[in-house]
Structure formats: C-alpha cells, structure tokens
Amino acid sequence: xxxxxxxxxxxxxxxxxxxxxxxxxxxxxxxxxxxxxxxxxxxxxxxxxxxxxxxxxxxxxxxxxxxxxxxxxxxxxxxxxxxxxxxxxxxxxxx
Amino acid sequence: xxxxxxxxxxxxxxxxxxxxxxxxxxxxxxxxxxxxxxxxxxxxxxxxxxxxxxxxxxxxxxxxxxxxxxxxxxxxxxxxxxxxxxxxxxxxxxxxxxxxxxxxxxxxxxxxxxxxxxxxxxxxxxxxxxxxxxxxxxxxxxxxxxxxxxxxxxxxxxxxxxxxxxxxxxxxxxxxxxxxxxxxxxxxxxxxxxxxxxxxxxxxxxxxxxxxxxxxxxxxxxxxxxxxxxxxxxxxxxxxxxxxxxxxxxxxxxxxxxxxxxxxxxxxxxxxxxxxxxxxxxxxxxxxxxxxxxxxxxxxxxxxxxxxxxxxxxxxxxxxxxxxxxxxxxxxxxxxxxxxxxxxxxxxxxxxxxxxxxxxxxxxxxxxxxxxxxxxxxxxxxxxxxxxxxxxxxxxxxxxxxxxxxxxxxxxxxxxxxxxxxxxxxxxxxxxxxxxxxxxxxxxxxxxxxxxxxxxxx
Numbered sequence: 001x002x003x004x005x006x007x008x009x010x011x012x013x014x015x016x017x018x019x020x021x022x023x024x025x026x027x028x029x030x031x032x033x034x035x036x037x038x039x040x041x042x043x044x045x046x047x048x049x050x051x052x053x054x055x056x057x058x059x060x061x062x063x064x065x066x067x068x069x070x071x072x073x074x075x076x077x078x079x080x081x082x083x084x085x086x087x088x089x090x091x092x093x094x095x
Numbered sequence: 096x097x098x099x100x101x102x103x104x105x106x107x108x109x110x111x112x113x114x115x116x117x118x119x120x121x122x123x124x125x126x127x128x129x130x131x132x133x134x135x136x137x138x139x140x141x142x143x144x145x146x147x148x149x150x151x152x153x154x155x156x157x158x159x160x161x162x163x164x165x166x167x168x169x170x171x172x173x174x175x176x177x178x179x180x181x182x183x184x185x186x187x188x189x190x191x192x193x194x195x196x197x198x199x200x201x202x203x204x205x206x207x208x209x210x211x212x213x214x215x216x217x218x219x220x221x222x223x224x225x226x227x228x229x230x231x232x233x234x235x236x237x238x239x240x241x242x243x244x245x246x247x248x249x250x251x252x253x254x255x256x257x258x259x260x261x262x263x264x265x266x267x268x269x270x271x272x273x274x275x276x277x278x279x280x281x282x283x284x285x286x287x288x289x290x291x292x293x294x295x296x297x298x299x300x301x302x303x304x305x306x307x308x309x310x311x312x313x314x315x316x317x318x319x320x321x322x323x324x325x326x327x328x329x330x331x332x333x334x335x336x337x338x339x340x341x342x343x344x345x346x347x348x349x350x351x352x353x354x355x356x357x358x359x360x361x362x363x364x365x366x367x368x369x370x371x372x373x374x375x376x377x378x379x380x381x382x383x384x385x386x387x388x389x390x391x392x393x394x395x396x397x398x399x400x401x402x403x404x405x406x407x408x409x410x411x412x413x414x415x416x417x418x419x420x421x422x423x424x425x426x427x428x429x430x431x432x433x434x435x436x437x438x439x440x441x442x443x444x445x446x447x448x449x450x451x452x453x454x455x456x457x458x459x460x461x462x463x464x465x466x467x468x469x470x471x472x473x474x475x476x477x478x479x480x481x482x483x484x485x486x487x488x489x490x491x492x493x494x495x496x497x498x499x500x501x502x503x504x505x506x507x508x509x510x511x512x513x514x515x516x517x518x519x520x521x522x523x524x525x526x527x528x529x530x531x532x533x534x535x536x537x538x539x540x541x542x543x544x545x546x547x548x549x550x551x552x553x
Contacts, residue, residue, distance in 0.1 A: 010395030011434055013358050017365040041399035042319030058396035059269060077390050
C-alpha cells in the first residue's frame with residue numbers, strides 16, 4: 001500500500017507545496033512512492049485519521065489521533081533538512 | 096526595438112495563459128534554470144491561471160445574480176465579492192509588467208542586505224505578489240511604469256523592515272530563531288496593532304486581564320473548515336436572495352466547491368515558482384555565506400499556533416457581522432475568511448496571547464480591510480477584466496482581504512496615485528521616522544547589528 005502523508009501549513013498552499021514536493025523527491029530517490037495531501041492546519045483534526053504521517057511547516061498543537069507527527073520547518077529553511085527527511089523516511093519505510 | 100514591442104503587445108493580446116509561460120520561462124532562465132525546467136514552470140503557471148479563471152467565472156455566474164437579488168431585497172450594500180487572495184495573486188502574476196517588478200523587489204532585498212540595512216533574506220518569489228500588486232495597480236491607473244515600479248520598491252522596503260522589526264517578537268512567541276516573516280498579509284496588521292496595543296496598555300484592565308475561551312476549536316472549529324464555510328455562506332446568500340430550497344442548496348454546494356478549488360489552483364502557481372525560488376536561494380546563500388541572516392519564510396509557518404487559531408475562529412464570524420453593519424462597507428467577505436489566521440498571527444505574538452486585546456485589535460484590522468477593500472474594488476475589478484477574467488454579466492465588483500485592502504498597501508497605492516509629488520515624499524518621511532524609531536532608538540535587532548559591526552572591525 002502506498003503511504004499517505006498529510007502536509008499542513010497555514011493555507012494549504014504555499015509552504016506545504018514546498019515541503020510536500022521535497023518529501024516526494026527525497027523518497028523517490030529511495031524508491032518509495034508516497035501520496036501527499038496538502039491542507040490547512042485548521043483542518044488537520046478533521047482529516048488526520050486517514051493518514052500514516054502528519055508533517056506540518058509550523059507549530060501544531062492539536063490532536064493527531066496517534067498518527068505519527070514530524071515537524072517540517074527544517075525542510076523549509078534548509079537547516080537540518082536532511083535529518084528531518086530521514087526521520088520521515090524511517091516512519092514511512094515500514095508502512 | 097519595434098519588433099520587441101510588437102512581440103510583447105502580441106503576447107499581451109494573447110492573454111495570460113500564453114504570456115505567463117513565456118515570461119516565466121525567461122525569468123527562470125535568468126535565474127539559471129535549464130530551459131526545459133523553466134518552461135515547465137511557466138506552463139504550470141499558465142495552467143494555474145486557466146484554472147483560476149474557470150473558478151472565478153463559475154463563482155461569479157453563480158453568486159453574482161444571488162448577491163444582486165440579496166442587495167435588492169435586504170438593502171445590504173455588499174456589492175464587492177471577496178474572491179480571495181489567490182485569485183488576486185493570479186491576476187498579479189498575469190500583469191504585463193510582472194517580470195520588472197519581481198526583479199525590482201529582489202534587487203531591493205539584495206541591495207539592503209549588502210548595505211546591511213536589513214537582516215531578512217527573502218527569496219520566496221511567490222510571496223512577492225503582495226508587493227507586486229501595488230505596482231500593478233499604480234501602473235494600471237497612472238500608465239506610468241516608473242511610478243508602478245516605485246510603488247513596489249517602497250512596498251518591499253516596508254516589508255523587509257517590518258519583517259526585521261517583528262522578528263524578535265516572533266522568535267520569542269513562536270519559538271523560531273533565525274527566521275523572519277516577510278509576508279505582507281501578516282505584517283500589515285502590525286501597522287495598526289503596534290500603536291493600538293500601546294494605547295490599550297495604558298488601561299490596566301486591558302494589560303492584566305486573563306480572559307480566555309476554552310475549547311474554542313471544538314465549538315467554533317467549523318468556521319475554519321473551508322467546505323463548511325462555503326456551504327453556509329452560499330446557502331445564506333441564497334436565502335436572503337429569496338431563492339427556493341433547491342436553488343439555496345445548489346448555491347451552497349457551488350460556493351463550497353469554490354472555496355475548496357481555489358487553493359488547488361493557487362498551489363499550481365506555488366509549484367511552478369518553486370524551482371525559481373530554489374535557485375534564488377542557492378545563489379543568495381553562496382553570496383551571503385558566513386553571515387547570519389533571518390531566513391524569510393511565509394507566515395504560514397506560524398498560523399498553527401493554538402492562540403492564533405482561537406483568535407481567528409472568534410474573528411471570522413465577527414467579520415461577517417461587521418461587513419453587514421460597518422457604515423460604508425461594500426465588501427462581501429467570502430474566500431479570504433480562510434486566511435483570517437494570517438491577519439491575526441502577529442497581533443497574537445505582539446500581545447503575548449492576550450485574547451481580549453487580540454479581539455479588539457483584530458476587529459479594528461478587519462474594519463480597515465473592509466474599508467480599504469471597498470475603496471479599491473473598482474480598480475481591482477478593472478484590472479481583472481483587463482487580463483481576461485469575465486466576471487459574468489452582472490455589475491458585481493471583486494475585492495479581497497489582500498492587495499490594497501491591507502492598510503500599508505493601501506497607503507502606498509494612495510501615495511502613488513493621489514498627488515504623487517506631494518504624497519510620496521510625505522509617505523517616505525513618515526516611514527523614515529518609523530525606521531529611526533525602531534533602529535535608531537529602540538535598537539530592536541541589536542544582537543544582529545552587533546554581529547555585523549564586529550565583522551566590519553575584524
């Protein structure tokens with residue numbers, strides 16, 4: 001089954017597009033295909049249950065219903081991006 | 096020269112779906128992208144524009160007659176439909192002078208950095224649309240390209256400095272070191288919030304109250320859900336228009352569709368521009384290697400904060416209410432209700448999460464958005480029509496909570512179109528005064544300034 005990642009930012013458009021495409025290309029290099037969905041942070045609680053992983057570009061303090069959560073800000077700034085992407089890889093590779 | 100102008104005019108006549116791929120391919124290649132990559136970027140933007148055009152057409156043909164009927168029946172003069180910042184951004188990118196504006200804004204950032212007059216590195220090309228739209232509007236009204244470029248240059252100056260000055264506050268409140276937020280849609284609220292917060296702090300009760308609302312997200316969460324908001328607003332407009340139940344429900348679902356589909360189209364713009372932003376980032380990181388800078392990010396990274404969400408969820412319904420009762424307002428709030436969190440994010444950081452102050456300041460900001468939005472709706476509508484957006488046959492205006500609805504964008508637009516020889520100097524003098532206050536008296540970025548000075552001495 002293809003792993004599904006929910007990528008959330010303030011409006012579900014700007015920073016989530018950057019992060020989603022960087023996750024996809026990083027995992028594609030490791031021969032993993034994932035499906036990413038972008039959404040607004042405010043809509044995370046109502047959508048999260050159908051996903052394998054949540055990545056947000058900013059602070060997120062809502063409920064994740066036991067879905068693993070990775071903080072994606074480093075992917076955006078470039079500082080520590082590699083280790084964050086590896087963290088995502090480690091969650092996804094077992095799915 | 097004639098041939099270049101002829102080609103250019105031909106492209107403008109062909110419309111944005113042709114102009115955008117060509118212009119963006121050229122911009123991409125200037126930024127050092129391979130031709131195949133920059134062409135795909137350009138084509139993606141062209142497709143994004145085609146998508147926005149479809150949705151806007153769908154939106155206005157559906158809601159236009161209903162809004163008209165609502166105005167006639169209820170006397171509520173809400174004739175400027177809020178089509179959302181995404182639509183406005185698409186119109187901005189479709190302007191014939193966009194390439195010049197983008198390079199002008201980037202140049203302002205690089206020059207300020209070299210002169211050590213800002214610490215914010217902002218290469219998020221997509222977000223330049225907030226600064227570019229003011230230039231586009233000034234150019235449209237005055238037909239003077241220098242005034243247009245000048246307006247965007249002043250916008251970018253203000254934006255980078257506001258990002259610097261608000262950085263210590265965002266670092267402290269949101270816990271994000273090394274990052275600043277040169278996103279006009281978030282910074283604009285501070286122009287009102289800084290003085291107003293100072294004023295409110297003169298009242299001890301305002302300063303000290305611990306007023307809070309628990310479980311706001313649980314009970315008000317649906318105000319943050321685009322689908323549900325679209326459905327409810329659509330049905331309400333249908334109801335007040337005197338539609339029958341079937342038509343009310345049709346309008347509800349159509350409006351829900353609009354609110355869900357606009358962001359999907361807008362994200363194509365972001366996707367197309369990403370490779371260009373990436374190469375700009377690589378270039379600038381090499382250029383400013385070893386110097387500590389604030390990396391300019393989209394304010395989307397802070398709006399997930401719980402206090403921000405709570406404030407936004409309270410402001411959203413109050414915005415609709417205010418639109419109905421605010422004297423002189425004609426904006427019908429709709430698509431940009433989804434981005435209210437951006438308008439309140441930095442207010443929340445400024446007050447350190449004081450909910451009562453957040454609501455008061457948030458409402459004043461909302462009033463300014465509605466008034467400025469009303470006053471510049473005709474120009475915005477004319478520009479949208481000039482790039483081929485039809486907007487149906489009805490005489491509806493379009494507006495948003497972005498572009499010149501925001502107070503500093505409105506001020507710059509006003510200064511460059513009213514009596515430029517008088518109003519531009521006045522604006523610049525005021526801004527210089529504010530600059531001196533923050534950098535000369537308060538030294539808000541003292542730590543960063545120090546590091547720069549040491550480098551010079553060493």
